[in-house]
Each structure stands twice: as C-alpha cells, then as structure tokens.
Amino acid sequence: xxxxxxxxxDKLNIKFFxxxxxxxxxxxxSISLMAGExxxxxxxxxxxxxxxGNAIINLLDGSAEILTGKVLFDHQNLVGLDxxxxxxxxxxxxxxxxxxxxxxxxPIMTIGNQLIETIRFTKNFDKKTAQNExxxxxxxxxxDNPKLRxxxxxxxxxxxxxxxxxxxxALAGDPxxxxxxxxxxxxxxxxxxxxxxxxxxxxxxxxxxxxxxxHDIGVIANTANxxxxxxxxxxxxxxxxxxxISNPRHKYTKSLIAAVxxxxxxxxxxxxxxxxxxxxxxxxxxxxxxxxxxxxxNEKKSKKAIxxxxxxxxxxxxxxxxxxxxxxxxxxxxxxxxxxxxxSFxxxxxxxSGKSTIARLIAGLISVDSGSIKIFDQxxxxxxxxxxxxxxxxxxxxxxxxxxxxxxxxxxxxDIVAEPIKFYKTASSDHKINEIVSDLLNHVGLGKASMLxxxxxxxxxxxQRISIARALASRPKILICDEPTSSxxxxxxxHILNLLKDxxxxxxxxxxxxxxxxxxxxxxxxxxxxxxxxxxxxxxxTENIFKKPKHSYTKELIKLIPRIENIx
Amino acid sequence: xxxxxxSKKNGVQNNNSKIIIKKFTRPATIIxxxxxxxxxxxxxxxxxxxxxxxxxxxxxxxxxSRLSPGDSMFNGNVAWLGTDxxxxxxxxxxxYGLRTSLIVxxxxxxxxxxxxxxxxxxxxFYGGKIDSFLMRVVDIQLSFPAIxxxxxxxALLGKGIDKVIIALAIVQWAxxxxxxxxxxxxxxxxxYIQAASCLGLSDFFIIWKHLLPNSISPLIVLATLQTAHSIxxxxxxxxxGVGVPITEPSLGxxxxxxxxxxxxxAYWITFFPGLMLLAxxxxxxxxxxxxxxxxxxxxxx
Numbered sequence: 001x002x003x004x005x006x007x008x009x010d011k012l013n014i015k016f017f018x019x020x021x022x023x024x025x026x027x028x029x030s031i032s033l034m035a036g037e038x039x040x041x042x043x044x045x046x047x048x049x050x051x052x053g054n055a056i057i058n059l060l061d062g063s064a065e066i067l068t069g070k071v072l073f074d075h076q077n078l079v080g081l082d083x084x085x086x087x088x089x090x091x092x093x094x095x096x097x098x099x100x101x102x103x104x105x106x107p108i109m110t111i112g113n114q115l116i117e118t119i120r121f122t123k124n125f126d127k128k129t130a131q132n133e134x135x136x137x138x139x140x141x142x143x144d145n146p147k148l149r150x151x152x153x154x155x156x157x158x159x160x161x162x163x164x165x166x167x168x169x170a171l172a173g174d175p176x177x178x179x180x181x182x183x184x185x186x187x188x189x190x191x192x193x194x195x196x197x198x199x200x201x202x203x204x205x206x207x208x209x210x211x212x213x214x215h216d217i218g219v220i221a222n223t224a225n226x227x228x229x230x231x232x233x234x235x236x237x238x239x240x241x242x243x244x245i246s247n248p249r250h251k252y253t254k255s256l257i258a259a260v261x262x263x264x265x266x267x268x269x270x271x272x273x274x275x276x277x278x279x280x281x282x283x284x285x286x287x288x289x290x291x292x293x294x295x296x297x298n299e300k301k302s303k304k305a306i307x308x309x310x311x312x313x314x315x316x317x318x319x320x321x322x323x324x325x326x327x328x329x330x331x332x333x334x335x336x337x338x339x340x341x342x343x344s345f346x347x348x349x350x351x352x353s354g355k356s357t358i359a360r361l362i363a364g365l366i367s368v369d370s371g372s373i374k375i376f377d378q379x380x381x382x383x384x385x386x387x388x389x390x391x392x393x394x395x396x397x398x399x400x401x402x403x404x405x406x407x408x409x410x411x412x413x414x415d416i417v418a419e420p421i422k423f424y425k426t427a428s429s430d431h432k433i434n435e436i437v438s439d440l441l442n443h444v445g446l447g448k449a450s451m452l453x454x455x456x457x458x459x460x461x462x463x464q465r466i467s468i469a470r471a472l473a474s475r476p477k478i479l480i481c482d483e484p485t486s487s488x489x490x491x492x493x494x495h496i497l498n499l500l501k502d503x504x505x506x507x508x509x510x511x512x513x514x515x516x517x518x519x520x521x522x523x524x525x526x527x528x529x530x531x532x533x534x535x536x537x538x539x540x541x542t543e544n545i546f547k548k549p550k551h552s553y554t555k556e557l558i559k560l561i562p563r564i565e566n567i568x
Numbered sequence: 569x570x571x572x573x574x575s576k577k578n579g580v581q582n583n584n585s586k587i588i589i590k591k592f593t594r595p596a597t598i599i600x601x602x603x604x605x606x607x608x609x610x611x612x613x614x615x616x617x618x619x620x621x622x623x624x625x626x627x628x629x630x631x632x633s634r635l636s637p638g639d640s641m642f643n644g645n646v647a648w649l650g651t652d653x654x655x656x657x658x659x660x661x662x663x664y665g666l667r668t669s670l671i672v673x674x675x676x677x678x679x680x681x682x683x684x685x686x687x688x689x690x691x692x693f694y695g696g697k698i699d700s701f702l703m704r705v706v707d708i709q710l711s712f713p714a715i716x717x718x719x720x721x722x723a724l725l726g727k728g729i730d731k732v733i734i735a736l737a738i739v740q741w742a743x744x745x746x747x748x749x750x751x752x753x754x755x756x757x758x759x760y761i762q763a764a765s766c767l768g769l770s771d772f773f774i775i776w777k778h779l780l781p782n783s784i785s786p787l788i789v790l791a792t793l794q795t796a797h798s799i800x801x802x803x804x805x806x807x808x809g810v811g812v813p814i815t816e817p818s819l820g821x822x823x824x825x826x827x828x829x830x831x832x833x834a835y836w837i838t839f840f841p842g843l844m845l846l847a848x849x850x851x852x853x854x855x856x857x858x859x860x861x862x863x864x865x866x867x868x869x
Contacts, residue, residue, distance in 0.1 A: 398764060402759055408760045419769070423768075424768075
C-alpha cells in the first residue's frame with residue numbers, strides 16, 4: 001500500500017532566476033495522486049500552480065530551476081531525466097490539456113492528421129490502425145460523426161469542441177496521468193460543465209490520474225476528489241474536496257471560497273476576502289457627496305435611464321460585390337428593454353449571443369441598423385442634432401473586458417484618467433485636475449503613487465481599477481460593464497465587483513452589466529435579460545430568473561452552473 | 569503579493585532596456601552606426617573639411633584637369649583622389665556631393681513620411697470606403713516602378729533640388745501609408761481606442777493622442793531603409809541627367825560626370841563617388857536592419 005501512488009511530488013523547490021532577483025516560485029511542495037483520482041490545484045495567478053504542472057513534464061522555461069525535491073511518477077524520478085527519456089514519458093505516459101484550445105492545435109492540419117500523427121508516434125501503429133484509433137478517441141470525447149470530422153480543421157470547431165479534440169490528443173498515447181492547466185477558463189459556462197463532466201467520466205473509465213489547475217475553486221468543487229490550495233508558492237491547505245470546502249482551516253482558503261460568487265442567494269458584498277491581494281493598504285476613500293465627482297450635474301427627471309426598442313444589428317460575415325451573395329449575421333434581433341435609473345440590469349448569454357453588441361450599440365461605438373435607443377428620454381439613433389447625441393452618450397461610460405488592451409500603453413496613469421477632464425475642461429486648473437485624479441485613484445484602491453506609472457506596471461485587477469477610474473472621470477450616470485471580470489482571477493473579481501457596488505451606491509449610477517457568468521449576474525443585478533443568438537429570450541427580476549426560470553434555455557443555463565454550495 | 573508582482577514586472581522592464589543596450593553593442597550595429605555618423609558629420613561640416621571649394625571658379629583651374637590621385641595641383645595642393653575633367657578636386661567634390669545627396673534623401677523621406685502617416689492613419693482609423701479609396705490610390709502608386717514615376721515627374725517639373733525632393737516624396741509616400749495603415753488597424757481594434765471614443769473625444773484627438781503614438785514604431789525602421797533607397801533613386805536620376813542641377817552636383821551627378829573618362833583611363837572621377845555612394849547606402853541599410861533587430865522584442869540573443 002505504501003507505494004501505491006501514481007504521482008508523488010516530494011518537497012519540490014523551484015526558483016526563478018533573473019538578472020535582478022531570485023523569486024521562489026514553488027517552495028516545499030508535496031503532492032500525491034492515485035490512479036483514477038482527480039486532484040485540483042487552486043490558487044491565484046502567480047501562486048506557482050502552473051509551474052508545478054510544467055515541472056512535472058520538465059517544460060520549465062530557461063530561467064526556472066528545480067533546486068531540491070523529487071517528482072516520482074510510477075516510481076521513476078522525473079527530475080533530471082534527459083530530454084529523450086522525458087519525451088517518451090511526455091508522449092505516452094503524461095498528457096497535457098492547455099487553457100486555450102485556439103492555440104494548442106495546429107491550425108493548418110486537419111484534426112484527424114494531428115491525432116494520427118500523435119498516435120503513430122506514441123504507439124508505433126500503422127496508418128490504418130491509427131486512423132481507427134483516432135476515430136474511436138474522437139467518439140469517446142463526445143464528438144458526433146467522428147469519421148467525417150477527422151477531415152475538419154480546428155477553425156471549423158467551436159471552442160468547446162476544440163477543447164474536446166485537445167483532450168482526445170492528450171488521451172492519444174493512453175497516458176496514466178493528465179495535467180489540465182485551466183482547461184475551461186476560455187470556455188462558456190455551459191461548455192465548461194460538459195468538459196468537466198467529460199474529464200470526470202474519462203478519468204473513471206480509463207483509470208487515469210488527473211491534475212486540474214485552476215484559479216476558480218468553484219470549478220473543481222464538483223469534479224475533483226481532493227484539493228491542494230496554493231498561495232505564494234506554498235501549499236497552504238490540502239485534503240478532500242468536502243473537507244476543504246465545507247471546513248476550510250486556512251484564512252486564504254476561506255477567502256478563496258468566499259470570493260466565488262454564489263448562485264443560490266444574493267449577498268450584499270463579498271465578505272472576508274481581505275487575504276487576497278496580499279497586505280493591501282487601505283487608501284483614503286473620499287466622501288463622494290461633497291466631492292467634484294459627486295456634483296449633481298444636469299439632473300435628469302426621467303426615470304428611465306435607457307430604453308431600447310426593437311433594436312437590430314446585422315454584421316456582414318461574407319463580403320461580396322453582389323448584394324445577394326453577401327452573408328449577414330443577425331447579431332441583435334428585435335431587442336427591446338428598459339432600464340430604470342439607479343438599477344443594475346444584467347444581460348447574460350453565451351459568447352456570440354449579441355450581448356456585447358448591445359453594449360456597444362448603446363455606447364455609440366457602432367451604428368444601429370434599425371430601432372431606437374433612448375438615454376434619459378433622449379433619442380440617440382435617429383437624431384439629427386449631433387450635439388444632443390454626444391451629450392446623451394457622454395452619460396454612458398464603458399468598462400471593457402480585456403484590461404490589457406483597454407489602456408493606452410504609452411500614457412501614464414495620470415494622463416489616462418485625466419483625459420476626459422482635460423478634453424471637456426470640466427475642472428478649473430491643472431492643480432485641481434491633479435487633485436481629482438489622485439482622489440479618484442485612492443478611491444478605487446490604487447493610491448497616489450500609481451499616478452506616474454505606465455499601465456504595464458500593473459496586474460490585471462489593478463488595470464481594471466484604472467479603467468473604472470477613467471470611466472468615472474467623465475462623471476457618467478450610466479456605467480456599462482462588458483464582462484469586466486472575466487479575464488481576472490476569481491479572488492480579484494470579488495474585489496472589483498465589490499468596488500462597482502460601492503460606487504453604484506455612492507454615485508447613484510445605473511449599471512448595465514454584461515456577463516456569461518450567471519453567479520456573477522446573480523450577485524450584481526436586480527433584473528436580468530437572457531440572450532441567445534441575438535434574441536432576448538426572457539427578462540425578469542434576478543430572483544425569478546434563478547428560482548422560476550420560464551424559458552427552456554434559461555432553465556438549461558441555470559442547470560449547468562457549477563455549484564460550490566452543493567458541497568456544504 | 570501584488571507588490572512582488574509589480575517588482576517582478578519592473579525587473580522585466582529593466583531587463584528590456586538592458587537587452588536593448590546589449591543589442592546596441594553588437595559589432596554590426598557599432599560599425600554601421602559609426603560609419604553613418606562619420607558620413608553625416610562630413611556632410612554637415614563640408615565647407616571646413618574639404619581642401620578646396622570645388623565650385624569656386626576662382627580656385628578651379630583647367631590646367632589641373634584629370635590629375636591622377638596623389639598628384640599635386642597647380643596651386644600646390646595635393647589632389648588625394650585626383651581631379652575631374654574640369655580640374656576640380658574629386659575629394660572635395662565628393663564631400664560636397666554627399667551633402668546634396670543627404671539633404672535630398674532626408675528631406676524627401678520626411679515629407680513622404682508625413683504624407684504617408686496622415687493617409688495611413690486616416691485609412692486605418694475610419695476603414696470602410698475611405699480606406700478602400702486611399703488604398704486603391706496606394707496600389708496604383710506602387711504598381712509603377714519608382715524610377716519611372718520620378719522620371720515623368722521631373723520631366724514635367726523641370727530641374728532643381730526642390731523638384732527632386734518633391735518627386736522623391738511623391739514616389740515614396742505610398743509605402744509609408746500602407747505600413748502605417750496595417751499598424752493602425754491593429755491598434756484601432758484595441759479597447760483603449762473604443763474607450764476613448766466612448767469618452768466622446770473627437771476623432772482628431774483620438775488619432776493624434778492614441779493612434780499615432782502606438783502605430784508609429786514600424787516606421788522608424790522603414791524610414792531608415794527608405795532614406796537609403798531615396799539616395800540611390802536620386803543618384804540614378806542625376807546619373808540620367810534629370811536630377812540635381814550641375815551647379816550643385818550630388819554623388820549621382822559626379823558619377824555620371826566621370827563616366828565619359830573611364831575609357832580614357834581616368835577611373836577615379838567615377839570610382840570614388842561610386843564608392844562613397846555604396847558606403848553611404850550600405851551603412852544606412854545595415855543600420856536600419858540592426859534597428860529592426862533591436863526594436864523587435866522577439867529577437868533575443
């Protein structure tokens with residue numbers, strides 16, 4: 001019984017060496033895994049979880065070095081194995097599933113050929129047997145009509161299907177261990193559930209050990225058997241899923257669990273998440289009521305912040321000189337809804353459902369085909385007076401999904417935030433502008449010191465705070481948040497969502513919140529619209545959507561939410 | 569934790585500047601940059617450097633014509649690189665010619681860059697019909713050989729340094745426009761541009777403050793290489809006799825000047841200006857290539 005482990009990592013220490021400093025990436029980590037077991041490694045970005053995954057298969061990049069410790073796989077120490085021996089282990093004993101299925105498949109090879117190549121390399125099969133094997137594999141990962149799909153290229157598959165192909169590739173060598181690094185982070189919720197279910201059943205059927213690396217403890221709550229929680233390169237807690245989730249001992253684990261948005265009840269704020277983001281200083285928040293930011297400007301009498309009526313937008317998919325050869329996609333199809341002043345309105349749907357398009361139409365970033373949009377009773381679509389439209393749209397600000405591309409890399413934070421104030425000359429002097437910007441940055445939790453830095457000196461969550469500060473600097477009344485947290489860690493997400501809620505209360509903002517993540521919507525919104533393929537299926541209060549969904553698609557979506565609270 | 573992340577990032581940045589310095593100390597970079605400096609320096613201080621003023625008719629004497637390199641001239645000066653058919657010192661003529669060549673090349677490159685930048689940014693920012701129209705103009709421009717267009721233009725405009733500069737600018741703007749457009753389209757689709765238009769900033773402001781600084785970097789290398797290109801086009805034009813006027817000869821006109829004497833054995837009148845032209849173009853080209861390596865973060869060796 002003693003040596004029954006499939007994988008045993010013993011006191012692993014990894015350091016990153018650079019010219020400037022030495023960083024402890026992984027310190028004293030010991031992990032063990034049995035065949036047929038699923039182990040989840042959880043932690044925020046930079047916690048060293050991916051480094052462990054890469055260390056197992058010896059794919060650490062040049063600056064990292066394993067100092068001490070062993071990685072025992074099938075009683076063989078993988079540390080220090082030469083490249084040849086390692087290749088055999090990598091191909092036939094250990095399979096990898098990466099985060100982004102878009103980049104982990106070769107775009108110019110059919111998936112059939114990619115599978116056949118891998119099978120022939122690892123098993124020395126002849127072409128015919130390999131082909132049959134490949135078809136079988138595709139079938140086992142749930143791809144319909146596998147014989148036909150063998151001839152397809154990766155771009156002809158959807159994200160979820162592609163991830164299935166990646167799993168098939170990982171299984172091709174009949175591995176004993178599969179390492180999945182954030183396997184569902186790039187996927188929609190509904191697809192995520194299917195992929196996790198697939199991994200679970202394959203693990204059971206084939207008796208392989210699986211390591212799932214993720215930042216979202218909610219994702220693996222229903223999938224994994226045991227969990228290892230990592231913080232700053234160390235294992236802070238480990239144990240079975242039940243034990244760790246229902247009775248977390250370490251403060252960090254508690255924070256992580258508290259940060260997962262719950263889908264069963266709406267909580268006011270995410271509580272006890274202070275441990276995350278390190279010893280964060282509390283910056284002096286300002287009293288917004290008496291501040292420049294809180295000044296009541298041209299108060300609107302209208303109770304409706306946004307009313308959208310029969311909105312339509314087509315995108316040209318295939319260009320052609322001849323009208324009849326052009327192919328259009330109905331991105332938004334007859335959408336109508338109204339948002340009350342001060343309300344949080346959510347739009348939820350899978351990618352490609354048109355929810356972001358609606359946001360961009362309202363913000364005036366793209367033109368409307370037909371229909372009407374009113375911002376505080378001011379028609380903006382068919383209005384001849386350009387100044388009225390500009391004034392109305394100034395009330396609407398947007399926070400974007402990707403914090404890495406939403407800030408101009410060549411401008412200092414100070415200038416980014418001050419831009420709208422300077423452009424509209426809403427503050428009297430440069431001194432005043434500086435004061436406002438510094439107050440704003442303090443208020444969103446960044447501090448004065450960040451003013452002179454450039455965006456690339458900040459992490460994703462901090463960048464999103466800068467985006468929020470910039471949006472607030474033009475003193476909007478409506479804030480559109482287009483998946484503001486979907487590229488962030490769950491823990492950072494909780495902070496950003498708390499900040500948004502605080503700001504909404506303080507400034508009496510109207511929020512239009514767009515997300516594919518139902519639990520987030522549940523925590524943030526008063527009312528929700530569910531979108532599918534450009535159409536709004538259902539609009540109702542959040543409570544009703546979650547408790548009494550009417551539309552079949554809504555029911556389906558609700559059913560697929562990974563639930564951390566079920567464990568308790 | 570976060571502070572650590574930041575300090576790591578800072579570390580990376582310092583590393584980047586270190587890597588850039590490291591790349592700058594490669595032999596090819598140093599040599600080409602050094603050569604370039606010398607060439608530009610010579611051109612700038614030409615009146616002080618040249619032994620004689622080759623265009624001062626009081627100094628030039630027909631008795632000195634076609635002296636071979638190293639011979640003494642009538643007034644006692646040594647003609648290190650010989651003299652041409654009119655008795656002018658070839659070394660001095662080269663130094664002055666270099667000046668003309670560089671002025672023409674650099675100013676035409678700057679004008680072409682400005683036009684190309686404006687067209688490319690407008691095209692990339694607005695897209696659609698404006699883009700299609702401007703890019704078709706660029707296509708037409710690029711489908712003719714540069715030298716042909718320059719010849720036609722100079723035939724129409726007449727002689728003169730300013731005319732040559734205009735002709736070279738018209739020949740070259742299209743390639744700048746196309747490069748800038750490609751960079752601008754990439755940047756235009758990033759969310760910070762959308763955020764800026766969301767703030768209601770004017771198009772001009774967005775293009776000027778956001779789009780321009782982020783799409784200009786590919787032009788640095790291109791501008792260097794194009795300067796070398798325009799030196800050679802100018803030399804070709806002058807050689808063909810449609811370039812700069814004979815009173816202000818460039819390297820090209822010096823080469824054509826000595827062409828008649830090659831068969832009679834006075835090779836130096838053509839050879840040395842040619843060598844100078846080669847050195848200048850090669851130095852700029854190699855430096856441009858090195859610049860491309862330095863500025864490309866992916867090339868790390």
